[in-house]
Amino acid sequence: MHDFRGFSMGVNYGCDRVRFPAPLTPGARVRAGVEVTAVEPLGGGVQVRTTVTVESEAGQAMCVAETIAYLVP
Template sequence: MRVFKSPAELRDAVGTRLGVSGLHTVGQDRVDLFAEATGDHQWIHVDSARAADGPFGTTIVHGYLTLSLLPVFAEECYRIDTMSMMVNYGLNRVRFPAPVPAGTALRATADLTSVEDVPGGVQAVITFTVESGAGGKPHCVAEAVVRYFD
C-alpha cells in the first residue's frame, strides 16, 4: 500500500502502481442484493438453475457490482493521510472484458495515470484492473477520476 501525506504528493507518483488489494469473494447473496437494489434481475445474475444451462455455466456478477467495488479495492491499495475531502468525479473509460462467475474472489491493482491541479486540491485518474486468481482476461478495467482536497 502506498501512503501519501497529502494530495499534492500524488504528483510525484504518476505512472506508478499504487498497490494491489486483497481478495474479496463476491457470492450469490451479494449478487442478489445488488439485483434488488438496482432492479437488474436478469436471469444470468439471479437464476442459478437457468444460468447452469446458459453461456457461462453459472450465474455471473453484474458488471456494475464489480465496478462498485472500486472503493473497497482503493482503500487497500493506497491512502492519503491529510485531506479534507475526496470526491468521486466520474469515470473516463470502463470495460468488462471477462464475466465474473458468482463466488469468485476478486482483487484489483491501482495505477496512477495522471494528476492535475484543481481549485483546492488535485484531480487524479487511477486505472483499476480487477482480476481473479484464475488468470486470463481481467474482469474490469476502469479509469476512475477522483478529486482530493487539501
Template structure:
C-alpha cells in the first residue's frame, strides 16, 4: 500500500499512476448478493446452467455496476492519504465496460491522479481508474472517478 502524506504531496503526482490495488475475487456468491441488493437478476449473472448453455461467455458474468462498485474498496486497498480526515464519492465523469468479468475472475485497479482542484475545506480529486482482469490484456472497466477529500 502506498502512503501519500499530504495534499501538497498528492498534487505533485498529478498525471501519474500512483497505485495498484490488491486483487479482488469475483465469486458467484458475490454476484448473487449484488443481484439481490440491486434487484438485477438477469440470467446472464445468476443462472449458471442457462449461462453455460446460452451465454457467449460460457458461464455467468459479473454486473458491470458490481465491478464499478468495487472502485472505493480498490482505492482503499491501494492507497492511504495520511492527512485525509474524510473522503466522499462525488461522482463519475465517464465509465465504460470494454470486457466481461466471468465469475471466477480476479480484478484489480490501476489508479492515476488526473487532476486535483482546491475546494472549501479540501480538494476534489479526479482519478483515472483502469480495472484489469487477471490474465487479460483488455481492461474490464475504465472510469473517471471523482472524490472529495477533506
C-alpha cells in the first residue's frame, strides 16, 4: 500500500502503453480498476506508474493502459 499524503500537485505525464485486447460491445456494462505498479523518487517529488484496466461486466479486459504521473510537494 502506498501513501501519497503531503503532495500539493499532481501532473499527468500520460500513457506509456495502451492496449485494446477485446472489443467493447454496444450497451455492455464496464468497470475499471487501478493498480499502483511503481513509485520512484524524482526531483523533489515522486513518479507514480499505474495500470488502469477497463473490463466488461463478465471480466474480459477491453483496455489496459499504463499511466505515469508526477506528484510534487
